[in-house]
Amino acid sequence: MRFISDQRLVFILLAIVWFELSWLSLFSINQIKPDFFFIFIAFYAFRISWKRVVTLAFFVGLIRDLLTNSFFGLETAACVGGALLLQFFVIRFDRDKRWIQLASLFAFSWFNLLLFLALKFLLFREYFHFSEWIFLKMFLISIYTTAVGSFAFPLLEQLPRSIFREKQYELF
Amino acid sequence: MRLKRSLFLVGAVVCPLLLGATSPHLIEQARTFAITLTYPFLEFQTQASLFLKIQVQSVVEWPKLRKENQTLLSELQTLKAELAHLRETKRENARLEALLKLKEDVHQKARAARVIGRDPSHWSQFIVINKGTRDGVHKNTVLVHPDGLAGKVVAAGRYSARAILLIDDQSRASAINQRTRDVGLIEGTGSFTLRMTYLDRRSDIQVGDVIVSAGLGGIYPKGIPIGKVELVGGEKNSPSLYALVRPFAPFSKLEEVLCVSSQTNG
Numbered sequence: 001m002r003f004i005s006d007q008r009l010v011f012i013l014l015a016i017v018w019f020e021l022s023w024l025s026l027f028s029i030n031q032i033k034p035d036f037f038f039i040f041i042a043f044y045a046f047r048i049s050w051k052r053v054v055t056l057a058f059f060v061g062l063i064r065d066l067l068t069n070s071f072f073g074l075e076t077a078a079c080v081g082g083a084l085l086l087q088f089f090v091i092r093f094d095r096d097k098r099w100i101q102l103a104s105l106f107a108f109s110w111f112n113l114l115l116f117l118a119l120k121f122l123l124f125r126e127y128f129h130f131s132e133w134i135f136l137k138m139f140l141i142s143i144y145t146t147a148v149g150s151f152a153f154p155l156l157e158q159l160p161r162s163i164f165r166e167k168q169y170e171l172f
Numbered sequence: 173m174r175l176k177r178s179l180f181l182v183g184a185v186v187c188p189l190l191l192g193a194t195s196p197h198l199i200e201q202a203r204t205f206a207i208t209l210t211y212p213f214l215e216f217q218t219q220a221s222l223f224l225k226i227q228v229q230s231v232v233e234w235p236k237l238r239k240e241n242q243t244l245l246s247e248l249q250t251l252k253a254e255l256a257h258l259r260e261t262k263r264e265n266a267r268l269e270a271l272l273k274l275k276e277d278v279h280q281k282a283r284a285a286r287v288i289g290r291d292p293s294h295w296s297q298f299i300v301i302n303k304g305t306r307d308g309v310h311k312n313t314v315l316v317h318p319d320g321l322a323g324k325v326v327a328a329g330r331y332s333a334r335a336i337l338l339i340d341d342q343s344r345a346s347a348i349n350q351r352t353r354d355v356g357l358i359e360g361t362g363s364f365t366l367r368m369t370y371l372d373r374r375s376d377i378q379v380g381d382v383i384v385s386a387g388l389g390g391i392y393p394k395g396i397p398i399g400k401v402e403l404v405g406g407e408k409n410s411p412s413l414y415a416l417v418r419p420f421a422p423f424s425k426l427e428e429v430l431c432v433s434s435q436t437n438g
Contacts, residue, residue: 020292021210021300022217028424031364035294058184065188066206068293069326069336072192072199075293077185084181113294120295133363141294 009056016040017063027148032140034148035109037064041079042086042105042149043156050090057083074119082112098153105149109142200327207289207300208329214288215302215331283307283431285315288332295362297340297423299323303431304331312391313433320397320420321345321385322429338398339366339423346388347398352376355386358398358417364424366399371413377404383417393432 016036027033037060045053061076068075089104117134192199230237285307289300303309305328315322315335323337336343343360347368354375356368371377381401387394399419406413 017210017292018213018217021289022214024292025290025424031424033294037292054181054184062188064292065192066203068291069203069296069298069334069340069342070293071189072196073185073187073189074192076188080181080184116295131361131363137294137363 012040013060013063017067021067027144029144032137032144034145035141036148036152037079038082038109038112038145039105039149039152040156041083042101042108043153045083045086045090046095046101046104046153047157050087050095053087053090054080054083057086070116071120071123074116074123077119078112078116081115082108085111098150101153102146102150106142106146109145110138113138113141203334204327204329207327207332207334210289211300211302211329211332214300218286218288218302282316283309284428285309285333285431286428287426296342297337297360297362298326299335299337299426301325301333301335301429301431302331304329304333306330307431308433309333309431310433313431314392314396315429316396316432317421317426317429319422320399321392322421322423322426324391325431335429337423337426338419338421339364344389345392345398346386347383348386349375349377349401350382350384351378352381355388356415358383364419365402366417366419368401368415368417369412371415373406373411373413375413377401377413377415379404383415 020036024033024036041053041057041060044056057079058076061079064075064079065072086104086108089100089107093100093104095101117138121130283303285301285303287299288302291298301309301315309325310328311325313325313328313333313335315324321338323335323340323343325333325335327334338345338358338360339362340360341362343358345358346355347358348355352375354371354377356371359367359369361367368383379401383398383401385392385394385396385398397420399417401415402418403416404413405415
């Protein structure tokens, strides 16, 4: 079942890429910036299709890998890992409750960043400086992303029904 | 079905990492291609926002400009008298300027570039500039901000280039203490401070000392200001000291940079 056409998904992803590359610095406070890719992935899992969220996360990760300077594959691995956690939350909890969506977004962001750092540490131990700032930064990015998500989720839900369908129903 | 899913997950994680490890050159080309693709949109948007900024500024400043215009009109009469004298000075100035430009071209070839894109990742610090190989910007072209050293180009497309900032944790540059002449290595930490390592334990480095590039690696020219020492420390069993350096360049709000390279076409 496809709740959103692939062309529309590509268009939305391109719009986020454009936004992340050019406008995100306006939201940056001391290098802490919200992550709109994370918000979109979480929204996709909760409101569009949790079954395809890992695939979406894989492509988002690839795009991020192409646009950043980190070791290629780290972003993809972190995104896929994070999406698995997100999928777990979507299946286990009431996906229509806003606080569950936001708590999951926070956990997803935090886990994604943690996974990225853990993989980076395994691959490039010699370049890695552990500091309190890194952990604080992870926490603050997740908080900021969740805060922006609390505004972005209702806004995304207001998009025309032709773009997003209303709910995911399953028969148990 | 379960096996298929597991295989997909393992493949999704491992394949990109393997690709990154085995074909860094291919990845670099793909990244340059991605930036080249996004360049027209980013450049158009930068120009459009610049135009809008100027328009808004002129509307806001309109009353002030009107008042200024009246003052300027009265000053014009006085200035006309001085004009004749200045004409002679201007001719002389033009000759001197031409000489100076020639001198600059020989010693340091530089191009101004605008920052048109920023890193979407949280853990790496790089920017996209609107100058590429067409403008003489190549790999290892150094980026300088009026306040201090900013970074270097890691990959250049025809119309744009990707550059790593000095604060990225993969950035390294040889540096020297301007006062004591102690040499060390400046490393990015991923945060707003830099770390100067391999400093001699006997060195007299102090808080407030200015650190400049040493020019030893062959990439960064010598003498470009980097930052000011904020903290000096050393581990008990380590033979060297380290210092935390607050960079001069405003990395969070870089808008324009100067590309300095031996390969830059005049």
